[in-house]
Amino acid sequence: MEQLTKELQAYQRRLEAQNEALRKSKLALAEAREALKDRIRERTRELEATNRQLKEIVREKIQMADSLSISETRYRSLVESTDDFIYLLNEEGAYLFMNNRTRSYYNLLPKEVPGRYYSEFHAKKQTAVFMERLKQVFERGTSIRQEHQQNGRYFLRTLSPVKNKDGTVRSVTVVSKEITEETRLHADLSKINEQLWEEQSRRIMLSRRLINLLEEDRRRIAGDLHDQVGQRLTSLKLNLEQVHSEIRDQNGPLCAKIDEAIGKTSHVLNDIKNISRELRPAILDSFGLVRSLSRLLKELEQKGIRTHFFQKGVPERFDPEKELALYRIAQEAIQNIMKHANASEIHVNLVKEKDNICLSVEDNGIGFTPRIVNQVAEKGPLGLLIMRERAFQLKGELTLESAAGRGTHLSVEIPLQNI
Ligand SMILES: Nc1ncnc2c1ncn2[C@@H]1O[C@H](COP(=O)(O)OP(=O)(O)OP(=O)(O)O)[C@@H](O)[C@H]1O
Ligand SMILES: [Mg+2]
Structure with a gap:
């Protein structure tokens, strides 16, 4: 009995110990569960944030794609509707692209463009010049602008490089603008300008000659006045003075009249001197x-x-x-x-x-x-x-x-x- 009691007590202690262990492990389990919940909540928050970011990125990408396609459409319609000739070429001079204007000029459908060469549509000499320019753009990587003539029409052509990421030239875009009208206008203007210039030179020459003529006339008139009219008047004055001295004592009234005539002659002589000096001042020459x-x-x-x-x-x-x-x-x-x-x-x-x-x-x-x-x-x-x-x-x-x-x-x- 005593033995049984002891065993019972021992069994009870073990049971209690086991209960205690069970309680502790329950407690630990509860704590672990809480910690797990916390981590799950945190992780969910993180996931939600990542999700939001992803959504934003996707939205941006969609927007970018949209605007890219809008700008590409715009760009395409611009390239296709322009009156300028626009085309893309590789190093061999083969067409990679031709805009509407170029295709209709050469009477080609879009699918007929690849595989065609510049040389097929241009004369030998023209092709040689163009290929030289094309080579320059591929080698130098910079644009070239040149005027050229085809079938009596004038064009201003710009060749620009299209580059790879490493800077090497992949292809060359050519934009060719027709400038026939402008060139003709320019030629007409140059001609008019030349005529105007000639007219102006003629006018300058004419007015120079007129001024010289005016001066020559003045010089001649001044000379004539001085040499001819002046001299004759001087001799007339001398005559009058002679008559005056001869009749001085005989005829008083006549003498007074002659005296007056001498005075007037001196006056006219003085006027002539002034006029001829004004016409051609001898002092200027001397x-x-x-x-x-x-x-x-x-x-x-x-x-x-x-x-x-x-x-x-x-x-x-x-x-x-x-x-x-x-x-x-x-x-x-x-x-x-x-x-x-x-x-x-x-x-x-x-x-x-x-x-x-x-x-x-x-x-x-x-x-x-x-x-x-x-x-x-x-x-x-x-x-x-x-x-x-x-x-x-x-x-x-x-x-x-x-x-x-x-x-x-x-x-x-x-x-x-x-x-
Ligand atoms: N110093 C001045 N003071 C005031 N008016 C002047 C003077 N110089 C010129 N003018 C004015 O300018 C005008 C033109 O002068 P201009 O010398 O071309 O002609 P003009 O003296 O009238 O005639 P012309 O020189 O052909 O005999 C004159 O008529 C006058 O009205
Ligand atoms: Mg004047």
């Missing part, structure tokens, strides 16, 4: 521009106008044609001041600046609006136009600044050396 201008201004002083003359660096003598032109311009400017300006003061500057001679004539008169005088008319004033023409003939430039009530400033600049 002493040059600076002294002639200063003389011109001195004469004005006698007419009651204040004048200022400034000169700097001007050679005593230079090209007679230029001296004369500048003198004539100053002369006309001064005549204009006397005729129109109602001025009391004139400034004339003659300065050498770099390689140019600059003349300026300025007055303090009533001024005017210069724009009006730039219009050439059949009739009307010529002074300013001739001044401009003289400056233009000598590759110079004339500017005129004036405004009502603010005087007039005329300046002209001409190169000293012939260009």
Whole structure:
């Protein structure tokens, strides 16, 4: 009995121990299950995120494919509907692609394009030139642009390389634009331009000759006035003086009349001297521009106008044609001041600046609006136009600044050396 009790107790302890172990393992199992659940939840979250990313990538890819196909469609319709010839060639000159325009030009269906060569549609010489260009693009990897002619039509052709990822040239695109109309227009324009140029040269030559003629006429008239009319008047005056001295004591009234006639003759002689000097100032030929201008201004002083003359660096003598032109311009400017300006003061500057001679004539008169005088008319004033023409003939430039009530400033600049 005692033995049995002991065994029972031992059995009970084992049972309790087993229960304890069972409880612990249950507890561990529960904990493990919870941990597993946590991991599953975490993993699910991760999977969901990956899924979302994948979906986004797929959506983007679909979008890209869509826009790619849209742009390809656009590009295709552009290439197919253009009037330009577009084609793709390999190194041997075989067509890989031809757009609609090219195919219809050669009367080909799309499936008939592969396997055809450039040489089949072009003359031998043309093909040789083109193949040389094609070779250049394959070798250099850069575009070439050239004009070419075919059946009397003109084209502007651009050959551009299509490259592999490593930079080598895979094929060459050719875009050929017809420029027949533009080329003809250009040729016509060049012809018109040439005619205009010739016309302009003729006009320049003519006006140069006219100005020279004008000067020659003035010189001749001045000579005639001085040598013929002047001399005859001088001799007439001498005659009158002779008669005057012969009848001085006999006929008082006649003597007074002859005296008056002598006075008038002297007056006319003086006028002739002035006119012929204006027509051709001998002083210009003998002493040059600076002294002639200063003389011109001195004469004005006698007419009651204040004048200022400034000169700097001007050679005593230079090209007679230029001296004369500048003198004539100053002369006309001064005549204009006397005729129109109602001025009391004139400034004339003659300065050498770099390689140019600059003349300026300025007055303090009533001024005017210069724009009006730039219009050439059949009739009307010529002074300013001739001044401009003289400056233009000598590759110079004339500017005129004036405004009502603010005087007039005329300046002209001409190169000293012939260009
Ligand atoms: N210094 C000036 N002051 C005011 N007006 C001027 C002056 N210079 C020119 N003009 C104006 O410009 C116009 C044109 O001058 P331009 O020398 O061409 O002709 P013109 O003197 O009238 O005639 P022409 O010189 O042919 O005998 C003049 O009629 C005048 O109205
Ligand atoms: Mg005038």
